[in-house]
Amino acid sequence: MKNGMNTSERTFWKKYLAKAKLDLSYAAYTKVQKSWTDENPACPFNRLYFICEGEGYVRIGDQTYFPKPGELYLLPAGSDQAYGTISDNTFGKYWCHFSAKIGDLDLFQILQTSPCLKVQNPEELVKAFEQLIAYSQSDSITSEFRAYSILMTFIADFIEQNQSIKLNLTSTPTFEKMNKVLLYMEQHIAENVSVDTLSRIAHYHPNYFINAFKQFTGYSPIQYMNHLRSEKAKDLLMTTELNVSQIADALGMELSYFSRMFREQTGFKPTAFRDLRLKTMENSP
Template identity: 40%
Template sequence: MDINHLKLIQNYLANANLRLSIAKVDKVSQNWRFFNMRPSYNALYFIREGEGWIKIDDQEYRPSPGQIVLMPAGSLHSISVVGDNTYRKFWCHFTAKVDTLNLFQLIHLPHVLDVPDESYMEQLFKELIDAYRSSAWTAPLQRNEILMRLVRHYLDIVPDRQISLSMLPDMQKLNTVFQYIEEHINDNVSVEQLAGLIHYNPNYFIRFFKSKMKMTPVQYIIKVRIEKTKGLLMTTDLTLEEIGRRVGMEVHYLCRVFKQFTNMSPGEFRSQIMSNR
């Protein structure tokens, strides 16, 4: 994988926000069929028994026992039984957002995978289902922690050659812009430069970007710089002057904007992190 693409994908994963909607295990009925749905959630199916038919966008599959299926949010889904031997499956619905975008629209991954360690995958789903059913006051944290482990395990079994940035035209344009910002975060990046990357008029580019991200390009650049500042404060002993140079912000402006985002100064943020170690 290209090193710049790898860095961009790692950045998406670092900023992904996962939230569980539902987790269950069941054997589907003969009436299990839905066509041309475009849900706002992602679905993971871990097939344990039976047979069925699944279509994701224009690709058709017949997943078999021991395989896991990822159905990304925003894609067109159709599912159906194909005989009397219906699926028994562990499954969950969840959202995975990077800012306002769906993670699996930014990253292209295989929809169906063989699971090398079926017992471990089943264990993760059972833990997730137990946490979903739990009424403990800490259950929401437990659900998301297990969901993170489950999604990470799915990603771990994806062959590197099958991981790529999205081929959807709008996502490709955004990936180009995100990658440029990532590589030039310490430079004075202008809207005109970003618009030129995808051959858009600057005014049209601002409208396009805001329609996808719910923020302007300038607001997004500032957000990326603040997130990088937080990472450097947590993981290094660099001075604010050096951090400012690395993220392309003067120290006085960095401190002011950082406090707007976090309600604390960079020094207070670093002290809090150190006290919690």
């Protein structure tokens, strides 16, 4: 997925994908019955199946798979999903149903993966599933946090270990339009870019554009521009000897506004950020 991307693009997608909102519906271990079979057109949620024993099939779109013990399968939301048995030796599997959305979009329609991977450490995955099941059934006030953490780890591991990952930038027309807007903002980072200008690039009415932009990025246009500027400022603070005033000028900002914006974005004053990072680098082995 990183091939062909510059640092700014990787940073954007890393943070954009991390905005996914997760919601766990069910988690369990099941030794399925011979009658286990169903078809779910455009299923609205994701399924994770970790196969421990037995045999059967799963179908995603027009592709049919025959999972083996030790394999983890993801059936992504929005796809046509089906499953069933093929013998009396039925699946024993850990499983969960969950949603993972960025705005109105499903995470695994944006980030496309191969559906299966061979689990590297099945004992650890079994332990994690057991914990997920326990937290999903717990009345503890922190159980949702714990379940969310485990599910997030499942997703991160699945992505990291997957052999085929690509961004589906055409999953919705919004991507093509917003990518043009984001590129324009990056190229005009030192200018006072208006909402009217950005909405014209996207061919949206200004009022609709603001909502669509926030749905896509999680930021308002001014918040996202400040995010870009703070990222650029961090780079300049670390890689150049420009003083804070010069960096503010390079970003087309008044010094007082730049310093306030940078502190709001990072929690540090610009000079404190530079000093801290330099000390960290000096003390690293």
